[in-house]
Amino acid sequence: EAGVTQFPSHSVIEKGQTxxxxxxxxxxxxxxxxxxxxxxxEIKFLLHFxxxxxxxxxGMPNNRFLAERTGGTYSTLKVQPAELEDSGVYFCAxxxxxxxxxxxxxxxxxxxxxxxx
Amino acid sequence: xxxxxxxxxxxxxxxxxxxxxCNHSTISGNEYVYWYRQxxxxxxxxxxxxxxxxxxxxxxxxxxxxxxxxxTLILPHATLRDTAVYYCIVRRKYNFNKFYFxxxxxxxxxx
Numbered sequence: 001e002a003g004v005t006q007f008p009s010h011s012v013i014e015k016g017q018t019x020x021x022x023x024x025x026x027x028x029x030x031x032x033x034x035x036x037x038x039x040x041x042e043i044k045f046l047l048h049f050x051x052x053x054x055x056x057x058x059g060m061p062n063n064r065f066l067a068e069r070t071g072g073t074y075s076t077l078k079v080q081p082a083e084l085e086d087s088g089v090y091f092c093a094x095x096x097x098x099x100x101x102x103x104x105x106x107x108x109x110x111x112x113x114x115x116x117x
Numbered sequence: 118x119x120x121x122x123x124x125x126x127x128x129x130x131x132x133x134x135x136x137x138x139c140n141h142s143t144i145s146g147n148e149y150v151y152w153y154r155q156x157x158x159x160x161x162x163x164x165x166x167x168x169x170x171x172x173x174x175x176x177x178x179x180x181x182x183x184x185x186x187x188x189t190l191i192l193p194h195a196t197l198r199d200t201a202v203y204y205c206i207v208r209r210k211y212n213f214n215k216f217y218f219x220x221x222x223x224x225x226x227x228x
Contacts, residue, residue: 004160014165032212033214035216035218042218042219042220043161043216043218044218045215045216045217048214048215054215055214056215057214091160091161093160093161105151105163105166106163106216107163108153108160108161108162108163109160110159110160111159113158
């Protein structure tokens, strides 16, 4: 069974440009999460999808970040326009069981390393 | 927001057991303890989780004290590939969809 995949693995862009990150969850997982680690800081939650709906986006830093999950499969996270402080590693995770979400294990992808120059 | 306390780093000899402690003195009755690890440049990897009883799987064992205020992750025979940052996470009763990663413990397995 394939794990969570993310694309690209690395992205280098200039300040003011737009970048779109993609996450493909484990097949059949209804829950999809985005996290990020910015330089020197801890891994922080960004948002949570249940199928195609945003369940919790309390961690999104500002309106330059837009996450979508059309059709409830893969998700994209767009940063527009990118700022220097957006540099870091963006992780995606997925989990399966809506009924037992409180104990449902999240499986993480390898991350996308974003560098904004 | 962190509800756990872990030592910043530990060393372990290859082949020996690695015992990683975690303090979670404010844990509530139905909050789970999760352990993840992050090997350099990879995504966090799930290891194990538990509520009250000790748990064991193919990767590790989790020992939770009777009062649930602390736990220990045990890697029975550490290898060089176990060198990583280990995170002890209390999965909150509310806001249970999000994991709060603290600073973790950097485990250095040495030959």
